Amino acid sequence: MNEMHNPYGRSPGGGITLPPYYRPTPSCSSNNFFPPNEHLAKGEMRICFVGSTPWPPTLKQSGTAIMLELGNGTAFPRRLFFDFGNGCVKNILQLGVQPPLIRDVFISHLHVDHYADLPYLYPFRAWSGGWREGMRIFGPSGDRPETGTRYMIDKMKEMLTWHLENFDHCPIGEGFNIDVTEFDYKDDNGICLQEDGLTVRHWGRSHVKSGASAYRVDWEEAGLSFAWTGDGRPDESTIEFAQGVDVFVTEGQADVMQLLNYKYGTPKEVLQFTIDTYHTPYYAAGYLMSKIQPRVGVICHYSEEPEGEAITEIRAHWPGLFLYGGPDIKVINVTKDRIWDRMALRPQSAAISPPDMRDVFPEGQLPDTIPIPKPRLPREEQQDAYLRERELDPNVYYPADVRRPLTQHYDEKTFVMDVKAMIAARDHTD
Numbered sequence: 001m002n003e004m005h006n007p008y009g010r011s012p013g014g015g016i017t018l019p020p021y022y023r024p025t026p027s028c029s030s031n032n033f034f035p036p037n038e039h040l041a042k043g044e045m046r047i048c049f050v051g052s053t054p055w056p057p058t059l060k061q062s063g064t065a066i067m068l069e070l071g072n073g074t075a076f077p078r079r080l081f082f083d084f085g086n087g088c089v090k091n092i093l094q095l096g097v098q099p100p101l102i103r104d105v106f107i108s109h110l111h112v113d114h115y116a117d118l119p120y121l122y123p124f125r126a127w128s129g130g131w132r133e134g135m136r137i138f139g140p141s142g143d144r145p146e147t148g149t150r151y152m153i154d155k156m157k158e159m160l161t162w163h164l165e166n167f168d169h170c171p172i173g174e175g176f177n178i179d180v181t182e183f184d185y186k187d188d189n190g191i192c193l194q195e196d197g198l199t200v201r202h203w204g205r206s207h208v209k210s211g212a213s214a215y216r217v218d219w220e221e222a223g224l225s226f227a228w229t230g231d232g233r234p235d236e237s238t239i240e241f242a243q244g245v246d247v248f249v250t251e252g253q254a255d256v257m258q259l260l261n262y263k264y265g266t267p268k269e270v271l272q273f274t275i276d277t278y279h280t281p282y283y284a285a286g287y288l289m290s291k292i293q294p295r296v297g298v299i300c301h302y303s304e305e306p307e308g309e310a311i312t313e314i315r316a317h318w319p320g321l322f323l324y325g326g327p328d329i330k331v332i333n334v335t336k337d338r339i340w341d342r343m344a345l346r347p348q349s350a351a352i353s354p355p356d357m358r359d360v361f362p363e364g365q366l367p368d369t370i371p372i373p374k375p376r377l378p379r380e381e382q383q384d385a386y387l388r389e390r391e392l393d394p395n396v397y398y399p400a401d402v403r404r405p406l407t408q409h410y411d412e413k414t415f416v417m418d419v420k421a422m423i424a425a426r427d428h429t430d
């Protein structure tokens with residue numbers, strides 16, 4: 001192990017690995033992140049780790065998922081999601097993000113801990129007002145069509161057949177559309193998205209099967225960059241294509257197989273075999289950081305234990321700023337001259353903020369009325385009539401003074417949102 005010294009120069013009382021730029025950014029209003037009311041300044045990046053572990057999921061760690069927010073000076077930062085593991089939807093909603101605004105998802109590879117919440121979000125997002133546009137999913141090809149991202153999405157829809165038909169009784173509009181960009185996993189450093197002053201590139205990773213990828217985002221407008229390795233063995237490609245990135249996020253596994261055997265009972269040989277063919281030991285994570293020279297090295301997709309040992313392995317190579325991308329929900333703010341990390345404060349109860357149509361029209365152009373899309377598959381067309389006929393007569397359970405007609409059919413005259421009236425009702429202005 002290297003002799004420790006402060007790589008940023010003498011800084012008594014400033015720690016050994018903390019640079020002068022480790023300090024709160026202008027957007028950080030508190031020592032905790034209070035979603036959703038903290039405004040993200042233009043040109044500032046915020047990274048929310050809304051899931052951070054492959055296995056086992058715990059009260060503190062959901063399946064891996066990273067929400068990257070790029071501040072544009074409005075209440076609606078540009079959002080990109082990297083992986084979408086089990087349990088991340090709950091965390092994203094707790095950050096106050098409206099479901100229709102979860103749109104662009106980049107899947108690193110098709111291990112289910114990286115996309116398990118997608119079939120959950122997809123129909124509920126459509127139902128929750130995601131009528132105007134469907135999701136965009138980006139992901140690698142595989143060694144044949146059946147191992148690629150497009151195939152997974154097609155089969156996901158097939159798996160959801162009952163659910164999608166059932167929800168088509170509701171207003172769905174465009175919500176079930178998925179625009180899939182399946183890129184060639186071998187097209188190293190190829191571009192899979194370029195718009196709004198940002199470029200997303202990808203490269204192939206060694207993760208047993210062809211078709212695992214890493215991503216790098218260059219936000220040219222702000223001069224900031226971010227990389228997420230997904231899963232894989234430490235490789236030359238990552239050193240080459242993540243070179244000089246501001247925020248380098250890699251997976252990590254502590255190389256302490258005997259200890260993990262004591263804790264979980266898994267044979268040491270199986271653990272070694274898994275890390276040595278699939279994953280990045282912390283030593284290698286530190287080595288990658290030392291070669292890439294990010295402003296901050298981050299580990300996500302990890303198990304919290306044993307933390308002290310893990311950091312020591314990283315420090316064998318990387319003396320610079322290191323932060324954990326977890327547990328849920330770690331938040332890292334980044335500007336050109338500052339980096340700061342905090343935990344988000346989360347409510348115990350449902351955190352979906354009250355319906356605010358301004359959120360669904362981020363460009364600020366609120367129409368007077370919004371038609372509610374016509375359902376495509378009323379229940380009369382997908383349900384045996386006897387099931388409806390056996391429903392109880394509402395008169396037996398509604399007291400007479402609260403009785404109202406049931407809304408069981410779409411009526412284009414009444415299925416219209418009167419925007420001004422809804423805002424006024426909520427704001428109690430009349």
Ligand SMILES: [Zn+2]
Binds near residue numbers: 054111113114231301
């Ligand atoms: Zn994984």
Ligand SMILES: [Zn+2]
Binds near residue numbers: 109111207231
């Ligand atoms: Zn994996």
